[in-house]
Amino acid sequence: MELVTVLQLPQQPTPSFAIDFGVRFSSSSTTNSSPLRVMCSALSTPSSLGQIALNCTEVVKSEKGNLVETVESSQSTSLLDLIDQCKNTMQLKQIHAHMLRTSLFCDQYTASKLLTAYAISSCSCLIYAKNVFDQIPQPNLYCWNTLIRGYASSSDPTQSFLIFLHMLHSCSEFPNKFTFPFLFKAASQLKVLHIGKVLHGMVIKASLDSDLFILNSLINFYGSSGAPDLAHKVFTNMPGKDVVSWNAMINAFALGGLPEKALLLFQEMETKDVTPNVITMVSVLSACAKKFDLDFGRWICSYIENNGFAENLILNNAMLDMYVKCGSMNDAKDLFNKMIDKDIVSWTTILDGHAKLGNYDEAHCIFDAMPHKGTSAWNALISAYEQNGKPREALTLFYEMQLSKDAKPDEITLICALCACAQLGAIDFGHWIHVYIKKHDINLNSHLATSLLDMYAKCGDLDKAMAVFQSVERKDVYVWSAMIAVMAMYGRGKAALDLFSSMLEYNIKPNAVTFTNILCACNHAGLVNEGEQLFKQMEPVYGIVPQIHHYVCIIDIFGRAGLLEKAASFIEKMPIPPTAAVWGAFLGACSRHGNVELAELAYQKLLQLEPCNHGAFVLLSNIYAKAGNWEKVSNLRKLMRDSDVKKEPWCSSIDVNGIVHEFLVGDNSHPFSQKIYLKLDEISEKFMSIGYKPDMSNLLQLSEEDNLTEQSLNVHSEKLAIAFGLISTASSQPIRIVKNIRICGDCHAFAKLISQLYDRDILLRDRYRFHHFKGGKCSCLDYW
Structure with a gap:
């Protein structure tokens, strides 16, 4: 019972x-x-x-x-x-x-x-805890402070401020010296500088502005909120300082991008007879890492050893991080091998260091030896591959991570994988990631949304890119800027300008990236007046000082439109010295319009800044070839060989049924090479029957052979990729190709004819923009 x-x-x-x-x-x-x-x-x-x-x-x-x-x-x-x-x-x-x-x-x-x-x-x-608090008949100040403190350290620090406002209305006691430090902590997490300033004012009004605990919290707040100058003002006016004060200020300088000041403050701290502790040394090491000051970092490590700091995992990890970020892997390996205790941070730091330096074999050895492969370790290796031009390896590792039981992809993993898909044009893999995001109900924040729409755009699906953009509930400046960049890539200048106007209507303030993208959109659509007007409005209307990449955009706008003299005059009047990018853009414009005299000037200027720039040789070679000056072409090629100028390997890739196939110039390593070349022969016969003649001025761009024959044009990587697409995809499917340099004129004409003769859509993305070939025409209207 x-x-x-x-x-x-x-x-x-x-x-x-x-x-x-x-x-x-x-x-x-x-x-x-x-x-x-x-x-x-x-x-x-x-x-x-x-x-x-x-x-x-x-x-x-x-x-x-x-x-x-x-x-x-x-x-x-x-x-x-x-x-x-x-x-x-x-x-x-x-x-x-x-x-x-x-x-x-x-x-x-x-x-x-x-x-x-x-x-x-x-x-x-x-x-x-909140429910318990609500049942206390008359909670005292300690109870209010306790609840504020709890939420200040939580994932929802906003609640701290709501409770504080309720406290001001309901509690008979005024906030004390224990209230404000927790509020500053919450403000630090949220990085709400304006709210912190209001709280600072309340501290002064309550005559608590001499309390050491509050002032130290205030320095931490200003430092983590990106206002090291305000933090230093508080620090300077403090009636008394302890080691926590010095630590907070050193850290504020390090976080605020002022590592030199952080190191100087540490040296000043020594003269004031303030004994540093472990936290001091961690902050100083962080400053050394950000300043890439290996010599001072080594001195700090010696200081730690000579001043009797006990073996400390946090301190060892800080030293390890400093060595890695300063590029001294030998020092990092020595320290790592000596460390008695290692945690996931230690392993991931040394792994990340090897990966970013391209030591992939060593990175993989460390990865395999890790006792526990957390998400951060997977991210370090995937990110390193993706950012160093190895997208295929990044996606392979991402696939392996799906099979692992130790870690699950997080936002960083997904962003890296999407970027790798964008590089390869792997739309099937990218779409799978999109499904994964939906299936696991992952919040589509601005970073993830930007990567997703960028992937779809670079893989040739503008409609899905736009659908992602429209699905984002809260579009910040980065999401708007990314969509404007997509329109620029597709040559839709008017649509990009409409987006820019809508962005302003939603009271989203444009930033420097926005202007780079909108100027590129004007450039690719031939909107010279609109681009020039926007550039002139940047500083007086939007408060954005033009940087070198904005000047490059304007030069490209003028140059692409054939306004070479105007571009040259603009360069002369620039308030900042022209860089290699400036002269490269001008040389490209001269190449497109065949102006030998100005091209030679730009070529000389460019080589003075970058003597090993292979692009300069190629562009000038193309200009000489168009002018029929084959002697200068030959001399330039010989100079290029004698100078041992290294070229980036030019390749094209195509995604077929979720598998990415890559082709180099004259590639015969593909399993279907025989069928590909037979298809190219078939195409050549069709072209000859309609009187097509190849553009011989493009021979230099990709040919590695000294004998400049018409045959070398037939083995351009994008032609091989197109031929493979014709034999391996259904006639209803578009052929999606990604090329790592600008498409040459002959291949552009080739793709237009293929789209007409074979009734196929071809979506080709080169380094600068997208080309949609359909019915014998290109979306760029031959303006690229």
């Missing part, structure tokens, strides 16, 4: 969240269920208003080292001791139920002790 004990407490309001508590004993359950286990199980049952079910006669006994002693007849003092001993929320709920049963919850000190355990202990539960 079951026994259910239900205790009514009519004189004390029962909180709606309180857990109804039943202890059931039966002949079938008593043998396997101690009172503690039964009570813990019962605590998970839904609550009923007006009742708190509690077996007040049962003794809560310890089980497997949990609660010790008994709660029967427990007084306040012993109950407080038990709160400190709790190891999980279930045990706290037991004590909470007992406090309600014995009216101890009415004692404010005891209630605040319970609130503290729920809010900031190792077994905290903020939702329950």
Whole structure:
């Protein structure tokens, strides 16, 4: 027969969240269920208003080292001791139920002790803490501060400010020196500089501006919010400083991109006889890493060793990170091998260092040796491959990660994988990632949305890119800028300008990236006047000082439109010295329009800045070839060989049924090479029948052979990729190709004819833009 004990407490309001508590004993359950286990199980049952079910006669006994002693007849003092001993929320709920049963919850000190355990202990539960707080009749300032503190360290620090506002309205006591540091911590997490300034004003008004704890918190806040100048102003005016003050200021300079000042402050700290601690050294090492100052970093490591700092994992990881970021892998390996204790940070740091330097074999060895491969380790290797021109390897590793049980992809993983898909044109893989994001209900924030729409755009699916853009609820400046860049890539200048106008209507302020993208859109669409006008408005209207890449865009706009003299005049009047990018853009314009004289000038200027720029040789060669000056072409090729100028390997890739196939110039390594070349022969015969003649001026661009024959034009990588697409995809499918340099004029004409003769859509992305070939025409209207 079951026994259910239900205790009514009519004189004390029962909180709606309180857990109804039943202890059931039966002949079938008593043998396997101690009172503690039964009570813990019962605590998970839904609550009923007006009742708190509690077996007040049962003794809560310890089980497997949990609660010790008994709660029967427990007084306040012993109950407080038990709160400190709790190891999980279930045990706290037991004590909470007992406090309600014995009216101890009415004692404010005891209630605040319970609130503290729920809010900031190792077994905290903020939702329950808030419910407990709401049931305290008149919470004192300590209770308010405790709840603010709990939320300040949570994933939702905004709640700290809402509670603070409620406190100002409801609490009879004014915020004290323990209130503001927690609020500054919340503001630091959210990086809300304006709110922090308001709180700073309240501190001054409350005459708390000389409190060391508050001032140290204020320095930390300004530093983490990107305002090191304000942090330094607080630091300078402090009536007294301790080591925490110096640490906070050093860290503020390091976070604010002022590592030189951080290192100088550390040296000043030495002269003030302030003894640095581990936190000081970590901040200084971080500054060395950001300044890439290996010599000073080594001195700091010697300082740590000579001044008796104990073996410390955090400090060792900071030294390791400094060595890696300063490019000294030998020092990093020596330290790593000496470290007695290593955690996931240690392993990931050394792995990341090898990967970023291109030491992929060593990176993989470290990766394989890791005792636990967390998500950060996978990300380090995937990111390194993706950012160093190895997208295929990045996606292979991403696939392996799916099979791993140790880690799951996070936002960084997905962004890296999407970028790799964009590089390869792997739209099937990219679409799979999109499905993965939806299936796992991953928040499509601005970073992920930008990567996703960029992937679709670069893989040739503008409609899906636009659909992603429209699905983003809160579009920030980066999402708008990315979509404008997509329109620029597709040569849709008017659409890009319309997006820019809509962005302004939504009160989104453009940034430097936005202007780079909108100027590129004007460039690719031949919108000279519009581009020039936007450039002139940048500083006076939008407060953005033009940088070198904005000047390059304008030069390209003028040059592509054939306004070479205007472009040359613009370069002469630039307020900043022209860079290699400037002269490269001008040389490209001269190449397109066949102006030998200005091209030679740009070529000389470019080689003065970058003597090994192979693009300069190629562009000038093309100009000489168009002019029929084959002697200069030959001389330039010889000069290129003698100078040992290294060229980037030019290739094209095509995604067929989820597999990316790559082709180099004259490639015969593909398993279907024989069929590909037979298809090219078939194409040549069709072209000859309609009187097609290849553009011989493009021979130099990709040919590696000295004998400049017409045959070399037939083995351009994009032609091989197109031929493979014709024999391996259905006639209803578009052929999607990615090329790593600008498409040459002959291949452009070739693709137009293929789209007409074979009735196929060809989507080809080169380094600068997209070309959609259909029915013998290109979306760029031959303006590229």
